[in-house]
Structure formats: structure tokens, C-alpha cells
Amino acid sequence: MHYQVVVIGGGAAGFFGAIVLAEALPGIRILILEQGKNVLEKVRISGGGRCNVTNGCEDPSELVNFYPRGQKELLGPFYHFGPSQMKAWLTSHGVQLKEEDDGRVFPASNTSETIIDCFRYCKNMAST
Ligand SMILES: Cc1cc2nc3c(=O)[nH]c(=O)nc-3n(C[C@H](O)[C@H](O)[C@H](O)COP(=O)(O)OP(=O)(O)OC[C@H]3O[C@@H](n4cnc5c(N)ncnc54)[C@H](O)[C@@H]3O)c2cc1C
Incomplete structure (x- = not known):
């Protein structure tokens, strides 16, 4: 093969x-x-x-503030494929999601x- x-x-x-x-x-x-x-x-x-799949914060420049040691390095990748893209990918592949009050995103099935x-x-x- x-x-x-x-x-x-x-x-x-x-x-x-x-x-x-x-x-x-x-x-x-x-x-x-x-x-x-x-x-x-x-x-x-x-x-x-x-499985905490992503975060509800969809603005990359805001999201990087949660990563003090990788703030600069993560900005580009988050613009390329961030929480919005992750959520859209999962939803388009049949996974229903739910966002909790603290912003964490999980499959709705829990x-x-x-x-x-x-x-x-x-x-x-x-x-x-
Ligand atoms: C308790 C716990 C809870 C977590 N919760 C979350 C969460 O809710 N959300 C989140 O995003 N992240 C969470 N994480 C972090 C999570 O581990 C990573 O997000 C994710 O597993 C990273 O995936 P990965 O593919 O990079 O690494 P891994 O999941 O570690 O996968 C690497 C794989 O490669 C295999 N491997 C390694 N070397 C070789 C080799 N030489 N040959 C063949 N196979 C090899 C390993 O066996 C493993 O299966 C959690 C971690 C822990 C420990």
C-alpha cells in the first residue's frame, strides 16, 4: 500500500x-x-x-490576551483559523455546539x- x-x-x-x-x-x-x-x-x-473545543471570543486581538506567553505568535494563526472557523467547521460537520457563560464552547451533547x-x-x- x-x-x-x-x-x-x-x-x-x-x-x-x-x-x-x-x-x-x-x-x-x-x-x-x-x-x-x-x-x-x-x-x-x-x-x-x-471536550472544550474552542472559546466564544471571536476577535483574535482580544483572544491572544489570554495567552501571555504566546500572544504575538498566536495572533496570525488565530486570524487564519480561530474560534469562528473552528465553530463553523464543527457545525458544518454535524456537531451542535453550546457556549457557556464563561465563553467555553462544548459539544451540545456534553x-x-x-x-x-x-x-x-x-x-x-x-x-x-
Ligand atoms: C486532562 C486534560 C484535559 C484537557 N482538556 C482540554 C480541552 O478541554 N480542550 C482542549 O483544547 N485541550 C485540552 N487539553 C489539551 C489537549 O491534550 C490538547 O488540546 C490535544 O490533545 C492536543 O492534541 P495533539 O494531537 O496535539 O496531541 P495528543 O492528543 O497528545 O496526540 C498526540 C498523539 O501522538 C501519539 N504519538 C506520539 N508520538 C508518537 C510516535 N512516535 N508514533 C506514533 N504515535 C505517536 C500519542 O500517543 C498521541 O495519541 C487537555 C489535556 C489534558 C491532559
Whole structure:
């Protein structure tokens, strides 16, 4: 079997990167290698099992103030793909979201399994 891209690590970053790449380049063959027993294990436990997917603060210049050690470096990436884009991506892939009073955004189901199911489904769709 030949692959054009090999992703080392089946965590949130590896899965999301692979899905976005596969959606941009349909037909591309991507292999995700995971050393652990299960992929997306940290996503499962994240946010106390609810997975805090992003923040309600959609203004990058305001959002960076919450990252005093990476304020400068994160500004560009947040303009490129910030909370608005994350929320839009998840919603367009079937995940309903809810924002709590403190700005944290979770799947409306209140369980990280929703995010895992979404990532697994998208990956399977992209690789068929
Ligand atoms: C208790 C807890 C709660 C958290 N809650 C949140 C939250 O609510 N929201 C949030 O955004 N973040 C949360 N985080 C941070 C969260 O861990 C990261 O957002 C997310 O997991 C980062 O994803 P990642 O893919 O970069 O890394 P990881 O999830 O660590 O994934 C990396 C993967 O690569 C694999 N790997 C490493 N080396 C190799 C190798 N050589 N070969 C093959 N596989 C390899 C690892 O086994 C792992 O599965 C939480 C973290 C913890 C510990």
C-alpha cells in the first residue's frame, strides 16, 4: 500500500490535519500512525470528558490576551483559523455546539465522544 502523506500521532492535531487535507485533496492517501492503544485518547478525557473545543471570543486581538506567553505568535494563526472557523467547521460537520457563560464552547451533547465520532466519521468518509 502506498501513501502520499503519513501522519505520526492519532491525536486531535493529527486527525484534524489529515481530515482537512483529505477534504482539500480528495483521493489523497493518508496513513495515521498511532503508538497508543487507541487514537484520540486525549480528546476523550479533555474538558473533563466534555471536550472544550474552542472559546466564544471571536476577535483574535482580544483572544491572544489570554495567552501571555504566546500572544504575538498566536495572533496570525488565530486570524487564519480561530474560534469562528473552528465553530463553523464543527457545525458544518454535524456537531451542535453550546457556549457557556464563561465563553467555553462544548459539544451540545456534553460529551467528547461526539467530537471523536465526528473525527472518525470524517476520516472514514475522506478515505473511501
Ligand atoms: C486532562 C486534560 C484535559 C484537557 N482538556 C482540554 C480541552 O478541554 N480542550 C482542549 O483544547 N485541550 C485540552 N487539553 C489539551 C489537549 O491534550 C490538547 O488540546 C490535544 O490533545 C492536543 O492534541 P495533539 O494531537 O496535539 O496531541 P495528543 O492528543 O497528545 O496526540 C498526540 C498523539 O501522538 C501519539 N504519538 C506520539 N508520538 C508518537 C510516535 N512516535 N508514533 C506514533 N504515535 C505517536 C500519542 O500517543 C498521541 O495519541 C487537555 C489535556 C489534558 C491532559
